[in-house]
Amino acid sequence: MKSLFLIIAYLVAVTLPLILSWLTGGPPRPFLEELASGLGILAFSMVLLEFILSGRFKSISNGVGMDVTMRFHQVLARTALGFALIHPFLYQGTPSGGQRPWDPTRQLTITTDFSALSTGIAAYLLLPSLVLLAIGRTQLDYKYETWRLIHGIGALLIALLLLHHTVYAGRYGSQPVMTWVWLAMTGGAVGSLLYVYLLVPLRDKARAWQVTSVTQLTSKQWEVTLKPDGHSGLDYKAGQFVWLNLGHSSFSMKENPFSICSAPAAGPEISFMIKELGDFTRTLGQIKAGTAAYLDGPYGNLSVDGRTEPGVALIAGGVGLAPLLGILRQMRLTGDPRSVRLVYGNRVVDQIAYRDELGAQDVFYVLSDPPENWCGEKGFVDAALMDRIFSVKEFNEWVFVMCGPTIMMDIVEDHLIERGTPSHRILSERFNYD
Incomplete structure (x- = not known):
């Protein structure tokens, strides 16, 4: 229910500028030019809402899950990029110059005022650069903190450039009502950065x-x-x-x-x-x-608290054991009556952490490069292994909690769905996001 509410709220927020522009605009123009303006408006509103989908707002990420939040963030960023790249090529109107508003009859579409166009051009170049840097950040040889700083500053700069371009070069953005709408939405985006990088640190400073x-x-x-x-x-x-x-x-x-x-x-x-x-x-x-x-x-919502399934399956790869270990420890300390089974994959035996604490009962150690005397599971955490460890009934009734390398999680999740595990019984958290 909360996921549906958040999706509806997002759709309302992202389409509000488009609807208001249609209500306050002038006479209609050729279809391609209206489409161009519509794509530009949607791209800008989506860029601004990306600030809220950064994963740092608990009401969103804790409600629907960090995986869903970040995947939504990625998909919509790329969608906004597509809209923005198409936007200028659809205009066919005759350029006009002169003092703003450059077209009192609202028939023309493009201004020749370079200051109004230049901010749009700059944003047009920066936005794909920002998206490509995010997609390839794991392949680039610089620190995570450096990438995060570049990403934040770049996003803020793009938002400010688009605000200027929309208000001073847009047919609809120059309308007083729309100018205030864009100022309010941009202010909200900037405010989210101030919250994350100013107010949160102030709060944390008092709770060292x-x-x-x-x-x-x-x-x-x-x-x-x-x-x-x-x-x-x-x-x-x-x-x-x-x-x-x-x-x-x-x-x-x-x-x-x-x-x-x-x-x-x-x-x-x-x-x-x-x-x-x-x-x-x-x-x-x-x-x-x-x-x-x-x-x-x-x-995050990688938690089994309050769930009613009869069993909990924990699927970990490498350091992905961390959150699942917390769940296992909590279940053991509280005497949780639910059945629990841990599948823990690594490459070599020396990578296994907390082995003495985990024990052997209901714990399946998996090594892709095992020693000769290894008595545990061999290979990878894959579909065949899952079928050996879990029954058809358990696939249908248990909750499966996963954390580890993306390839492992994709394989396991696909197999769970194939085996009939409902999606609401599959909880996952990935190491990173492109």
Whole structure:
């Protein structure tokens, strides 16, 4: 129900400028020119709403899930890009110059005022660059924090350029009512940035944390544990994640999303299972006890709290174990009566973390490169493995919670759907998004 409400709210918000433009506009023009204006209006409103779909607003991401929120963000960004790229090529009207409004009869479509056109041209060049950088960010050799800063500044610049272009070069945007609409929507987008990068850090500064321990789990995986510094801690559900800032100002851009691997029932301390990936995670072993930390969260709906399914299947790949470990710990600590089964995939045996704690009962270890004496599952977490571990009844009745590499999750999710698992019983969280 909440997903449907959010979709309707989005459609209303993105089409409102188009509807108001139609109500306040002048006489109709040729179809292609009206289509050009319509695509431009939709592209601009979609760009502005992308600020809200950034994943940093709990009312959205916690309601429908981070995977859905970010995939929606990606698809709509590319749709807006398509509309924007087509938009200028559909105009066929005769250019006109002179003082604005350049066309009192509302029959012409294009101004020759270069200052009005230049901002549109600049946005036209920046928008595809921003989308392509987002799609290829994992292949580019720069830090996550650098990409995030570029993405934020680029999006803000595009919004401001489009605002100027729409108001000063648009047939409909120059109408007083529409000018105020675009100013309000752009203000909302800019306000969302101020909330994320100013108000949230101010709040976090008053709720600092301290590092209590940093423990090496495997050659490339660490556990970082924090305790609240003068406050009661974080109200979260097992399986959720936060944006973690270690050793920097609360206003620093050096924060990253990490899943919580501890259980709420264990007390106020919070733990994270973090893998070295070549960025700041290379320095985890150098972090000392007492180091200040800040958390923004919790986010995500990768939680089985309140669900009524008779069993919980946890499907993890590598460091994707983190949120599922939190769920497993919470179920064990609270004496949850539901059946639970963990499938945990890695490449080699030395990558298995928390093996002593996990134990062997209802835990299936999977290695793609096992040693000769390996007695567990061999290969990958795939359809054949799922069929060996789960029955037809369990596919239909259990809730399946997944976190790990995209290829693993795509294979498992496709197989679950093929086996008849309802979509609302498949919860997933991916490592990254293009």
